[in-house]
Amino acid sequence: MSGDDSTRAAIMDATFRALANHGYADLTVQAIADEFEKSKSLIHYHYDSKADLMVAFLSNLLDEFIDEVEDGGPDDPRERLLRMAEIVVVGLGDDAATRDFHTALLGMRAQAPFEPALQEQLVENDRLIRGVVADIVREGIDEGEFRDVDPERYAALFRSTIEGAQSHDVILGDAAPTDEAFAGIEEYLIDDLLVAGDGEA
Template identity: 45%
Template structure:
């Protein structure tokens, strides 16, 4: 990696933009070079392969997340936890952020087959669960939260939020609002090929996607709100107020979208 931090950050920003535009499977070293205004040969001088560069990028993203979390370490535990929950919310028009997380999801699928990528994914998982556990421990100590199994609760919170994010980005078609999928599903009933019995099956015998099965554009927001109300609120000691989800989102606002 370059000895000049600014150059390294420029390369990582280029990886971020290239992944958003092309996805993990299709992105090339040339795509990354084009996005960061560096030559392909310069990238290969610092990173032998695309895999080397993408592993370095994962390290960069996780390190950035660690720094963002540390920046809130002195805030009240309930505010930190609300901020953590808000961190997972996708706005309906966050197309670029969604595209980036789709690329990250592609990277995550390589975990079972690539030890170096798996090591970074394990590090990320430990960071997320460890952050919630640390918040809960601090809150129990100062009387914000009731006594709970912090590791079990942290695992539940992370699984809920990460699962919601994964469901939204994989089932809305990657267009930020899911409109394309919904339009196709809505139109299926009007097609000449639609089943005459109205059971949702096509003339060829395939099952049409039910509109109700598709996540809403605000799915992560609804799950985040439910997480606050159904998981976090019961943990609060008497007299402790639950912050709003909007407060949580604002608390973890980012200078950019790389988390």
């Protein structure tokens, strides 16, 4: 990794921590700099504005998410869909940190209609994630594991469902039916894809 790449990676890590700690509404470049081991001027050297930084952050977040699903997870199509749902709905690691970060993401998404660059990147992220889901479904169909369904239509439903469950977890807090939602996604959206006889006992 080059020096610039290493610096950008450190800035992305600092942005993640600052978002989790402050939320999107109160996020400033200074708050990110406070989480960054180097100077604030170095952040400005790489990113012209907070908006520019947040677009880069969303792109980086997408890359990490897809790597987690495609490279760091199981090969089986069913398990890859389940892994994707788990990451988005339940999160990985510390529950409090996950909820704080999901809260920040929801705040960012709420501002998208008013910030065109942010909205454009979110649209691109959504398009690419739905593409990954559709490809997983196609693979499952080709391997005879999944029923023959429309991969793009399924991907739109799956993506909307897991993101909706994540938003409910943030909005409703401890009252959110997150475990029930995840179980429903597994049973009705994932296992229902399986060809008869392939389900788990």
